[in-house]
Amino acid sequence: MKRWNTWGSENQALDAKLGPAAMTMLEQLLGKASALPDSTLEGVMAKVPASRLPQHPLIDTGAEIRVRHARGQSLPDHLAVRSGEFGVFPDGVALPENTEEVRQLLDFARDNDITVIPYGGGTSVVGHINPAEGDRPVLTIAMTRMNALLHLDKESQIATFGAGAAGPQLEAQLKEHGYTLGHFPQSWEFATIGGWIASRSSGQQSLRYGRIEQLFAGGRMEALNGTLDIPAIPASSAGPDVREMALGSEGRLGILTEVKVRVTPVAEKEIFHVVFLPSWEAGVNAVRTMAQSRVQLSMLRLSNAVETESMLRMADNQEEVALLEEYLGSKDVGEGKTMLTVGITGSENQCVPALTLAMEICEEFGGVDTGTHLGEIWAHGRFKGPYLREPLWQAGYAVDTMETAINWCDVNASMEKIETAIGSALNDEGESIHVYTHLSHVYGQGCSLYSTYLFRCADNYEETHKRWQKLKSAGAEAIVECKGTISHQHGVGTDHKQYLPAEKGELGMAAIQSLCDLFDPKGLMNPGKLL
């Protein structure tokens, strides 16, 4: 089971730690800090009000399950959970076992004027699954139990899953047959396939496997106004793609119950090389050249100089880091260096020329290949990022991220602008921000920019939340000014909602609204999210 108040499973120890070098760095950058007081599960459970839901055999109105399904993983969610000030709880949680039960629950909701929140893994970082205040009772439908591989068509490489399958469940079932979906967002350990589709997710190796838009072939969505069966066709010119309406619908149209996804045999070979480049510009040029030359890679991830420096400082083995830096220095890769992780996946026959081409391009831009050692460390820790919030929190620091996608011609200026906006957002309080960025998910046209920012918690939760609000607004406004998307991989939820019209335009917003009105005429599905 997922822990109730932090990232991770209850079966596993929370062993993410900040080493002394990292602590020193943070204290130097942000000042000394101390942790805010924590709530307890029992304390929070005591605050859960009586349920407003009529009785239904599939709905559990117990306090604990309602606490455990009340919040996602955004920083405001974290502050709510740790302070115990949850605000609104769902009035009940249902865990349907099959499509018929989902149908029953939706009919029940429609007939009783109940709002419905579809819940996958509860990993949203933008408020997708949080109940909103209102007079209508709130039913959270958690898809957890619908996690089976229902069918595997090896010839067409299509797997049918219950939409509640989380990353490890999904991959384990495919692996038994020698297949993989290859969708590995950082939330992979808990996030579900249905949630990925509803939020238009992207995985770390999207360069090989595609975004969820490319992986989602079709499936079934139960809506208040009927059932949408999306046929799994390789491609079609028969009118606008209904599949694309489900993608990014964030629970506003209905609940995906079964999904068909495009899978691949597990690759013969997979390696990650780490290359250091002399500057951000050199790194961006190398990455852009590889992407636009269509070198057959599975991942390109470039940390900017501050992220590179932070990662090296936070590494366990500082002696190794010193040796590495000495070696890089001898190759003219010193201060301002950027770290590039290059994923190569495929058959032996494909990996060999891909690696050669990639390394030739890196070299052209002054890159120094350090081989696969650091890449193995990256791969080993590829889902560990979210665990770092806990030791930071215990040290009195908060961490959050913002991300966008930008055309290549605007990447450098946008990175500067977003970092500057976030970095100076608490100037009025005299608080420093530690902000750094990586680029990943590369396309011919551009890439995503993903900024992480750390700041010191204020003396209390309310002020800490206000700090976050300033940081979030500053970052989001900078993204809008740069003409980036308000989200490349996290979705809209509540936290990005006000920035969506800048991207979609008046008619685009009205178009999405008209779909919501059709699928859900009473406005019961996940109200307040997306639009």
Next chain:
Amino acid sequence: MKRWNTWGSENQALDAKLGPAAMTMLEQLLGKASALPDSTLEGVMAKVPASRLPQHPLIDTGAEIRVRHARGQSLPDHLAVRSGEFGVFPDGVALPENTEEVRQLLDFARDNDITVIPYGGGTSVVGHINPAEGDRPVLTIAMTRMNALLHLDKESQIATFGAGAAGPQLEAQLKEHGYTLGHFPQSWEFATIGGWIASRSSGQQSLRYGRIEQLFAGGRMEALNGTLDIPAIPASSAGPDVREMALGSEGRLGILTEVKVRVTPVAEKEIFHVVFLPSWEAGVNAVRTMAQSRVQLSMLRLSNAVETESMLRMADNQEEVALLEEYLGSKDVGEGKTMLTVGITGSENQCVPALTLAMEICEEFGGVDTGTHLGEIWAHGRFKGPYLREPLWQAGYAVDTMETAINWCDVNASMEKIETAIGSALNDEGESIHVYTHLSHVYGQGCSLYSTYLFRCADNYEETHKRWQKLKSAGAEAIVECKGTISHQHGVGTDHKQYLPAEKGELGMAAIQSLCDLFDPKGLMNPGKLL
């Protein structure tokens, strides 16, 4: 200028011919035939009624321009044009020079209750641009003059074009800068970028460049109810993709005026190898293996045994064909053989391993590589298919095509079923059909199937049209039964409309209708098409 009554430009001689071997083959298969009587342009012009449109400086109500914009390139269109029985003509044609003029025309249409047909290259084969009967006057807006490259962002590889740019105009302007769009449907010589987007087109080398969905980055659509500005973002998780609503909208939502497309530097190298395989099954297995192994190719096109045989019989040089067949026979590739064209495009460094991998896979399935000679012939004639309708017509035969996309697991059975349905559709009249199929546009999940069928014209136009109706219905119903899409690359228009609900479902159809209602509340945009 495009010829008024057949495929081709008025500047170029109609030199497509059927050799004696082809004529013999057709007479044997279909029986002797004779041509139906032709109408003349003057004769048709004399039939054009007075325009019902109010005067407008941008609208031409002359008879000739109305004849030239009344019909597309479907077989019913061909029969209408050659017989002179056009039915409805547009009441006028406008050729706007810029977005402002399009806006003016749409406002004029809205204020005067005029239906609007957006017209690209007039190459639709499913009735997209044909005026429907009705009381409202019909204005065809031809985008011909808006064909310029407006901007090229080389860093982000985004080109902005007027939506009326036809294939050769578009590629010539890009080539000056060393770039290509790489979108080469058979209609390329006349079809436009706006039309490709509105009909969700796919080009012969979609394996490298992607379908138009992947190439279309954003742009501007003028609608009766406003303007839709679609930002060109590399990828986004911010809600349903508005870009996808324009794709396949078939003029029902509005008119694309400027489009941004993802372009690529012209590849260092491009070759087409032709491989013969001992059977259809062997060919399908080879193609599927190459697609699913992600071999970096630009095209895979497999003709079934009858198409292979037909192409060999229709070749100019029958002595060469005999030598080829002798050679193939010595390698156990004889009767029932299938011809596979393999496109390899990229840098020298990419083409070498791709060719090796592809040929290894072909060999595994008994394929014999004949090198690039036949591939060069294919590439030289890649847009020549549509020209064959004319010599066939003059010999008394009609030709049409049907296409779908199917998952790999259903490809063989579907090909059989579709060919059988078409091939037996005129059994009641004792007429034989010559039908053959190729597979192309390959995906991990499946591929398109493209069937060509030839039949003998009846004694008159009406009966010939009835024959076509039987053939079209038989093919389309077979596709629906096989759970293929009703079109992989031609769109819906009027001719596929009745088959769309089987694919989209009730809620899916209602979703598309709700978008139409929003963008065009009075139902003036291209009525009768798509839905």
